Each structure stands twice: as C-alpha cells, then as structure tokens.
Amino acid sequence: MANPVASRTRAFTLLGTIITQFALGSVYTWSLFNAQLADKLSEPVSRVAFSFGILSLALAVASSLSGKMQERFGIRKVTIASGLMIGISLYLTGHATNLIMLYIFAGLLVGFADGTGYLMVLSNCVKFFPERKGLASACAIGAYGLGALAFKYILMYLLTTTGLEMTFEIWGFICMVMVIIGGMMMTDAPKQEVKNNNAAGSRDYTLAEAMKCPQFWMLAVMFLTVCMSGLYVIGVAKDIGENYVHLSMTTAAASVAIIAVGNLGGRLVLGVLSDRIARTKAIALALFVCLLGVCALLFAPASAMSFYFAVACIAFCFGGTITVYPSLVSDFFGLNNLTKNYGFIYLNFGIGSFIGSIVASLFGGFAATFYLMLGLLIVSLAISLTVKAPGTEQDDFTAEPLAVN
Known part of the structure; x- marks a missing residue:
C-alpha cells in the first residue's frame, strides 16, 4: 500500500510545480511590450526586441546552473529566491530609462530568474514520478505554456487600463507571489536507487x-x-x-x-x-x-x-x-x-x-x-x-x- 505521507508530498510538489511553471511561462508574452517600450525609450522596436534574445540565453544559462543551487540550498529556498528575483526584475524593467537598463533588467535578470526556477522545479517533479515521467513533464511544461496564454490576456488588459509601468509592477507582484507559494509547496525529490548491473537506465551518469x-x-x-x-x-x-x-x-x-x-x-x-x-x-x-x-x-x-x-x-x-x-x-x-x-x-x-x-x-x-x-x-x-x-x-x-x- 502506498505511503500516504509520500503520496501527499508528491501531490503537493506537483501542484507547486504547476503553479510555479504557470507564472514563469508568462515571460513568453514579451512581444506585447516591444512597441510601448520602443516608444518610451525612443528606440527601434528591433533593438528593444533583442532583450528577449538576451532573456532566452540567460534563461538557458541559469537552467544549466540550477542543479548546483538545488544541491546546496534545496528546492524550496531556490524557488522562493527565483520568485523574489523575478518580481524585483520585472518592477525594475518597468522603470528602465534606456536600452542598456532594459537589457540588464529584462534580459539578464528576468531571464536568469526564470531559468533558475524553470528547469530545476521541472526536473525535481519528474523525479517524483519515475513511473509516469512523461505525464509529470507534460503537466509541468503544459502549465508553462498555459501561463503564457493566460497572461497574454491579463497583461493586454492591464496595458490598456493601467499603463506600461504599472503593468510591469502588477505582473511582477503576481509572478512573485505565485512562485513563492509554489516553492513553499515543494519538497526535494528523494535520490533514486541505483542498481549495480549493466541494464540500460540502471545507473546514473554524472x-x-x-x-x-x-x-x-x-x-x-x-x-x-x-x-x-x-x-x-x-x-x-x-x-x-x-x-x-x-x-x-x-x-x-x-x-x-x-x-x-x-x-x-x-x-x-x-x-x-x-x-x-x-x-x-x-x-x-x-x-x-x-x-x-x-x-x-x-x-x-x-x-x-x-x-x-x-x-x-x-x-x-x-x-x-x-x-x-x-x-x-x-x-x-x-x-x-x-x-x-x-x-x-x-x-x-x-x-x-x-x-x-x-x-x-x-x-x-x-x-x-x-x-x-x-x-x-x-x-x-x-x-x-x-x-x-x-x-x-x-x-x-x-x-x-x-x-x-
């Protein structure tokens, strides 16, 4: 019979991962802001849009480093830190006054915050479901995609009713709260038992x-x-x-x-x-x-x-x-x-x-x-x-x- 405590831990971690991924996926609404940011900064849209390329690269680099951070601090602390960082960096993005500030706040900081949480919480969740890895991954990454779709409508409404700077502030606050709540629900996945034989998938490679x-x-x-x-x-x-x-x-x-x-x-x-x-x-x-x-x-x-x-x-x-x-x-x-x-x-x-x-x-x-x-x-x-x-x-x-x- 399944351990009820372990089952509850898995369920809470999955739910926390879905909430976190939903918020982190919102960065894929970035194209909504290019035109207004270009007007504010008096820069061509192409230069403003380059901030998303920097964001994608920073996200990938942070994802490659997040495993080390989890080992040292644990899933909960790193996820909460990711939430705080994305909230602060989105707030700063709304108040950027030149292109360099935009590249730093929106590109490097938002990308690094998003990447720190994204791959780490996804991998941790998959480890809890070794018998249903594909389904667990689909739930987590599906939430990431749904977040982009849902936030598109939220942010479009905010842009038309509150203006650019306030939209970034509200967006940052929503993401920060969701990621922190999701992080508090997570537990580090237990180490999987490694068998000493030559069967495929029976050993772990560093x-x-x-x-x-x-x-x-x-x-x-x-x-x-x-x-x-x-x-x-x-x-x-x-x-x-x-x-x-x-x-x-x-x-x-x-x-x-x-x-x-x-x-x-x-x-x-x-x-x-x-x-x-x-x-x-x-x-x-x-x-x-x-x-x-x-x-x-x-x-x-x-x-x-x-x-x-x-x-x-x-x-x-x-x-x-x-x-x-x-x-x-x-x-x-x-x-x-x-x-x-x-x-x-x-x-x-x-x-x-x-x-x-x-x-x-x-x-x-x-x-x-x-x-x-x-x-x-x-x-x-x-x-x-x-x-x-x-x-x-x-x-x-x-x-x-x-x-x-």
Whole structure:
C-alpha cells in the first residue's frame, strides 16, 4: 500500500510545480511590450526586441546552473529566491530609462530568474514520478505554456487600463507571489536507487561521464535543431506570413493563435504518448512533423493554409520535444543527475534562439534559415531512429563512456 505521507508530498510538489511553471511561462508574452517600450525609450522596436534574445540565453544559462543551487540550498529556498528575483526584475524593467537598463533588467535578470526556477522545479517533479515521467513533464511544461496564454490576456488588459509601468509592477507582484507559494509547496525529490548491473537506465551518469558518451552529443544536436526551428519560426511567424508568404497583416497575425494551440497540443499529446512508446520514437515523430512543416514553407504553393499548416507543425514539434526531453535524458543518463545533465543540453535553447536570426541576416532572408532547418531535421531524424541508451546490448555505440587521453 502506498505511503500516504509520500503520496501527499508528491501531490503537493506537483501542484507547486504547476503553479510555479504557470507564472514563469508568462515571460513568453514579451512581444506585447516591444512597441510601448520602443516608444518610451525612443528606440527601434528591433533593438528593444533583442532583450528577449538576451532573456532566452540567460534563461538557458541559469537552467544549466540550477542543479548546483538545488544541491546546496534545496528546492524550496531556490524557488522562493527565483520568485523574489523575478518580481524585483520585472518592477525594475518597468522603470528602465534606456536600452542598456532594459537589457540588464529584462534580459539578464528576468531571464536568469526564470531559468533558475524553470528547469530545476521541472526536473525535481519528474523525479517524483519515475513511473509516469512523461505525464509529470507534460503537466509541468503544459502549465508553462498555459501561463503564457493566460497572461497574454491579463497583461493586454492591464496595458490598456493601467499603463506600461504599472503593468510591469502588477505582473511582477503576481509572478512573485505565485512562485513563492509554489516553492513553499515543494519538497526535494528523494535520490533514486541505483542498481549495480549493466541494464540500460540502471545507473546514473554524472555530467562528466555523460559528456563522454556519443549519445549525449546526439541528444544535444536533436535538441538544438528543434529549439532553433521552433524559436525562430515562433518569434517571426507574423513576419514570415507577411513578407515570405505575402499574406495580409491580419491573416499573418492569426498564426500566433495557431502556434499557441500547436505548441500546447504537442506538449500534451507527446508528453502522454512518451509513457507508452519509446521516447526516441516520440521525438522521431515530432521531428517528422516538423520536417513536414518546413517542407510546406519551402516547397508548397504560398497560401494561408500552407502557412498555418507549417507553423502548427513546427510549434507542435517544439512543444512536444521540450516536454519529452527531460524524461528522455533521464532514460539515457539516470534521474539523480537529471538537472545537471539536461541543464547542459538545455544551453542549446539559448544558442538556438540566436542561430536562426543570424543565418537569416547573413544569407539574406527566411529561405536560408529554412534550408538550414531542413538539413538539420534530416540529420536529427536519422539520429532519433538509431540512437540507443548507453549500456544497451543492442547499442551500436560504445556501451561505456568514451575514454579520454
């Protein structure tokens, strides 16, 4: 019979994680503020929007460091500190008077606060549900996506009724309270028992050990591919619709809602599916759907329907992969060091957010990035169909970490 105290601890940690993720996901409403911030600071929108690129990179870096912070201070203290920091940094963002202050407050501080909480609480929650890792991940990351959708309407209302500065203050206060309440409900997950045999998934790899395995870098390549494709298209979907597919502004803007639905659908569908089939197969399915979307952008006749189909496919892949990946990394390298191992791979989230834009600016537009996405997706799909966890008898690669001279 299940221990009622342990069951209650799991349930409270899951609920606290959902509340925290819901608040942290609100940073993905950032595009709502670009125009008003540009007017306030008398700067071009493109320069103001760059703050979100800094935020994404800071989020990824903080995610890679959060495992160390949890080890030293515990999940509750670090999450509460994350809540305090995001509240203060959003307040400061509202009072920024120049572009440098905006980059520091909105980019570095908000990103670091969000990243500190995001991956740590997600990984901790997944550890509590080793038999339902995909479902637990789907609940947590689904809350992150829903937070972005819900806060969009809250913040739009505040912007029209209270003004820019007050909106940031209220937003910061709401997020701070939610993250602190969520953090107080959490408990550090117990260490998983490590068995001393050679079965796949029976041992835990430290980050140093995992990085010596070729599979680690293969997972990193797949993650980079999905993040670059998803973040680039999500970030400039309206512009792609107007300038590449030649749709009207209203028709192109409808892609925002389609992306939100596709993103959330991917998180829920693939999160649940990944508990029923091999997670590498779930990722392969996501990559194949994304490949269909990119092919539609490159080769289908330009139309609203082909454009909507493309962005829905890419958003579905992005949301689903982000959901499945923590569980996939734990399948390959164990649960106990998940925050560190996935945290390093998660750096590709920040790197990917820059690559698409850089390629587009260097090589003259959207098509160059789409062809890069196409090539990377083909490579990643091949990896997803062949890669196996370290230590499996069928593994085509070395079963032990690679030796280093």
